[in-house]
Amino acid sequence: MKIYHWAICAGIFWIPILSGCKTSESKGEISLKKSLEGKFLIGVAVNDAQASGQDTAGIRIIKQHFNALVAENCMKSEVIHPEEDKFDFTQADRLVDFGERNKMVVTGHNLIWHSQLSPWFCVDKDGKNVSREVLIERMKKHIHAIVGRYKGRILGWDVVNEAIEDDGSYRKSKFYEILGEDYIPLAFQFAHEADPNAELYYNDYSMSHEGKREGVVKLVHKLKSMGLRIDAVGMQGHMQMDFPKIEEFEKSMLAFANAGVKVMITEMDMTLLPSPKRNMGADVATDFTYKKELDPYPDALPDSVSLAWNRRMEDFFKLFLKHSDKISRVTIWGVADSDSWRNFWPIKGRTDYPLLFDRNHHPKPVVSAIIKDAVDENRSN
């Protein structure tokens, strides 16, 4: 009945939207979140200019189109726990309040990660690795303090981020150096102790790689066999125009779902700039030298490039709609193109176009295409 009602409403507003009229959109009759209702949450990474109310154009889009949010940076250890005895919850509190005020589902990103890691976390005053016991205690304090503070207000946490390499082996991070494989189950255990109702996730990039796919499936089985909670695997989804193949991404989605967890696309964006490597991954430490030929669209985008980008982005969403029974959330890594980290990663100072809304905060054609695909699917079901 609800779907039928929605289909009729969508029909009424359809023509003005497809022809680019902004009035019906700004009234909020139709939006990504409305059209994807019952399929999966549609989330967005939010920065402090948005959570603090400064970026009014960005906030308008967030409120209209998204029903979930995640912190782009403010819950990472270097921000939230800058010194061993000092937490700074200023921005994270703002973000959670913003989410609640706007009735959005809030997820926490992230608890244990080798990047944007507070410099003190794994070493002593002389810069030497701390002992096993000390690191376990530090992880426990970190996770308990943060998860405990937002208990009941955050649906779930990216407990561990980027622990598996493309070949399926463990990343040789400081956590691994000191604790070996144990650090992952320990992190999940501490997060569960701090908020037994919170969902717990493992999150990573380049998930379409066969090796990583198998490594992550193995990890899910391991956590489950230890009796630990793991609700979903987050596939970051920092896409390129020529990588990954949609079929390879699909294989990984199915492999994770078969391992008995939900799938989330947690950091969706798609660069259309030339990549220095075929598969860039998403290691935030990557930093290639700027070259003009790698920054071909500083002012505007040729129509043919824009068309190809919109098509491929729609194809990914078609895949997500096809498997919506397995997917709990799709999150876009930023609001408008000007907000995106892709403008400074993997090369600083380029102009990229990776998100669903352009620099003028206008929706790209793919937004109405996704809405139409979702509505068409509701009609056919």
Ligand code: XIL
């Ligand atoms: C990025 C942010 O978008 C940037 O603002 C920051 O400078 C670096 O990190 N994988 C992740 C995200 O899990 O947290 C990263 O976010 C992108 C790669």
